[in-house]
Each structure stands twice: as structure tokens, then as C-alpha cells.
Amino acid sequence: MDVAYDWNKLRPPSKLKDFEAKWSRRSxxxxxxxxxxxxxxxxxxxxxxxxTIGEGQTLCQRSDYVAKYTGMNASRVFLQYEGxxxxxxFKDNGMTGAFAHARxxxxxxxxxxxxxxxxxxxxxxxxxxxxRAIIFIGSGKIxxxxxxxxxxxxxxTVQIAGDFxxxxxxxxxxxxxxxxxxxxxxxxxxxxxxxxxxYRVLEAFNWEVPDWILVPGxxxxxxxxxxxxxxxxxxxxxxxxxxxxxxxxxxGADTFYQLYERQNLRxxxxxxxxxxxxxxxxxxxxxxxxxxTIASAIEINRPVNLPKGLRTLERCGGVVxxxxxxxxxxxxxxxxxxxxGCEPASAASVAGLKKLRAEGIIGADERVACILTGHQLxxxxxxxxxxxxxxxxxxxxxxxxxxxxxxxxxxxxxxPNDLDEIIKAIDVYx
Ligand code: F0G
Numbered sequence: 482m483d484v485a486y487d488w489n490k491l492r493p494p495s496k497l498k499d500f501e502a503k504w505s506r507r508s509x510x511x512x513x514x515x516x517x518x519x520x521x522x523x524x525x526x527x528x529x530x531x532x533t534i535g536e537g538q539t540l541c542q543r544s545d546y547v548a549k550y551t552g553m554n555a556s557r558v559f560l561q562y563e564g565x566x567x568x569x570x571f572k573d574n575g576m577t578g579a580f581a582h583a584r585x586x587x588x589x590x591x592x593x594x595x596x597x598x599x600x601x602x603x604x605x606x607x608x609x610x611x612x613r614a615i616i617f618i619g620s621g622k623i624x625x626x627x628x629x630x631x632x633x634x635x636x637x638t639v640q641i642a643g644d645f646x647x648x649x650x651x652x653x654x655x656x657x658x659x660x661x662x663x664x665x666x667x668x669x670x671x672x673x674x675x676x677x678x679x680y681r682v683l684e685a686f687n688w689e690v691p692d693w694i695l696v697p698g699x700x701x702x703x704x705x706x707x708x709x710x711x712x713x714x715x716x717x718x719x720x721x722x723x724x725x726x727x728x729x730x731x732x733g734a735d736t737f738y739q740l741y742e743r744q745n746l747r748x749x750x751x752x753x754x755x756x757x758x759x760x761x762x763x764x765x766x767x768x769x770x771x772x773x774t775i776a777s778a779i780e781i782n783r784p785v786n787l788p789k790g791l792r793t794l795e796r797c798g799g800v801v802x803x804x805x806x807x808x809x810x811x812x813x814x815x816x817x818x819x820x821x822g823c824e825p826a827s828a829a830s831v832a833g834l835k836k837l838r839a840e841g842i843i844g845a846d847e848r849v850a851c852i853l854t855g856h857q858l859x860x861x862x863x864x865x866x867x868x869x870x871x872x873x874x875x876x877x878x879x880x881x882x883x884x885x886x887x888x889x890x891x892x893x894x895x896x897p898n899d900l901d902e903i904i905k906a907i908d909v910y911x
Pocket of ligand 1: 570572594595596597598599600666697698699700701702703704778779824826827854855
């Protein structure tokens, strides 16, 4: 399901630059919101139904450090840092959209299945309003940072014996049976809010369209929303070309990569080959294949937005790549050493840039925006294991997933509790 607008009856903006003026009215909460200040581009809600908690105040930061790491020229790489959202991930962009709709239909309870960030976001919006949050998580499949948020914000947390794909199937059944409002990205109003990530990228590029957007792919909500944003801006005559979009899967959860790049599945104006998808999924069932990656946020084998993701690729000249956990963690360490902290899934975008640059698909002088979807503190376990000098911790967390070396580890220095020894160590290392 898609949200469509009859632009003939609405008043879309005549130029994107006009949005800049909204900032001068930031004492009004809806103009302060980095999502709702663009609401003329997704005008489905009454202002009175909107709950904003300051989402979308995010940064698009130039990173020459990451440019160097990925083989790009200086001043060409920008990182769209969605970790700055109230719940620490891009999900708040969409959650505020879904929440507006939930209020429009008078929902009292809202549910999601989650690898952690959707549940954190839902929990925080529910805590700030009078809706009750119900979250479904797979067992042992959620990082502590995210679980902590759901528990702390008071969500009813249902841990089922299974993974995310199982939890998503169940939450859809349960929501239907109990009449609970579902906020997974299958909900089209979520995607309307997530379109604004692209408006903010355009704003950071002074309303010029960059050459590439790189985004991690899990359930493909972002990939779908970004494509829709650009398709609509084209239709409205507000931009004259779409950027190319690269969706980056983790190698341990690479359904989209397999279907698009290996099996040639294409959108074909909506007539995509469903039989190809069905047979791929049956294959997963038959071999009992489970997604497995350190990037737990994108540990998903059955993306619900697969068709819309295909639409994005067709309309935006897209590509899909997969990156290993080794590549993800090395990229994450480099992003952090350059000054922005993200969780493993987010670093897939930068690892994907490095790969596409090495393949010559992205030119060194093209302008790119990598989306950093979630905050570094969401998943401290992966980070500490990477930097740790403790081989047991490394092996248990990363080694078993094929990570061989922490190429950019920053190890803690062990020193005796002795002033001279401490001073000596500092002289050696800094
Ligand atoms: N990055 C992060 C940090 C995420 O949490 C997710 C998805 C993605 C990327 C993938 O985005 O689904 O739009 O392709 N997390 C979901 C969750 C599944 O439950 O929090 P997508």
C-alpha cells in the first residue's frame, strides 16, 4: 500500500528553497521538527494529530576522512547522521508519521516486530503520548542498547523463540486479530516520514541532487521511502533528475542482493516476477536458512518492502551490494575515527561505497551521501569486541561470524597502578 496525493487539489511548494525559511519559525514545534517542516510534501495529517518530539534534527556532515578510506576524492563524501534522532536512529522520522495516522484512526495500542530500533522508537513515542507500545523481538537478537530503551520507556516486550522474520510474521497476525495499530515499515505512513531524510540531504547539498545515495538494506523501508521521495519530487518538477541509489545488504542477510543482482528480479512497472520471490523464499524455508550478521539491525531475510525497493532501483538507476561483517566493522571503526559514531548496520553504507568505488561503479569525483542510520551507543558489544584485546570476547562475538582481524582496533592499554608506569605509557602511545 502506498500513500498517493492528488496534487491538483493540494498546494505543493513551488521550489524547495522555500523550506529554508521555515527554520526562522522554529519556535513552532512542527517547524522545528526536521520531518514536519516538510509536511507540504506529505500532507496527509491534520496538525492537531501530529506528535513531534524533535525528530529529524540531524546532520549531513562532510567527511574527507571517510572519502580517503573509500577511495573517493576530498569533499565528495557526506554522512547523513540519523543517530541524532531522539531515540538514536532514523526510525523516528517514520514513527512520527505513523503516529499521526494512528491518532487519526483513534488507535489505543501500537505494535511492531523489531531488530531493536523500531521498538525503541515506538516505545519513546508511546511514552510521550497515551498509546500503549507492544513490541515483538526475536530471542537473543537485539542489542542491549535497544532493549534497554524499550524496557525503560515502558513497552510491553514480547520475546518470542525465533528471529526477526518470525516476529514480523507473528506481529502481523496478532495485530490483525486484536485490532492493534501496526507500525512496521509495511505501514505506508512510516515511509512518508522517512522521505524527509532525503529532503534534508538535498537541503545540505543546497538543493542540488547528489550523484549517489548509499543506504543499508534490511526491511527496505528506507530504500522504498527514498525512491518515493525522488519520484514525487520529479513529478512535481522540483528536481530534474534522481540520484542513483545503492542498497547495501549484509552478506549474512542478502535476499535483496541475491534476487536483484544474481537472479535479475526487476520491478517492471509493478509486474515483477512474484514466482521468483516465492521460490527464493521456499529455498530459505527448505534449508532452514536464517539471517546471520553482526549488523543485527539488518539481520533480515524476508524484507517486507521488497516490491517498493525494486521500484526505487528501477526509477533511480539503483544497484545492490552485499558486504561482509569484516567490511562492516572496519568501515564502522573508520567512520568513528573520523568523528561520527554509528552502529554496525549503518556502516554497511560506507563499506558499500568502498566496494562500489573499487568496482569503478562510483567515480572518485562523484558526490555521495551515505546514510548512517543508527547511533554508536545502540550496540556497544560489537564495538568493544572489535577493539578489545581479549581474544575470547573477539571470538565469541565476531570470530564466529568470519571476522578475522580488527584492522583498525584501538586497544586499551593495560598499566600497573603506578604513576611512573602510567606516565611512561602515555609518552609511548600519545
Ligand atoms: N539501519 C538500522 C540502524 C536499522 O535499525 C534498520 C532497521 C536498518 C538500517 C534497515 O532499514 O528496514 O529500512 O531497510 N531496523 C528495523 C528495526 C528492522 O526493527 O529496528 P530498512
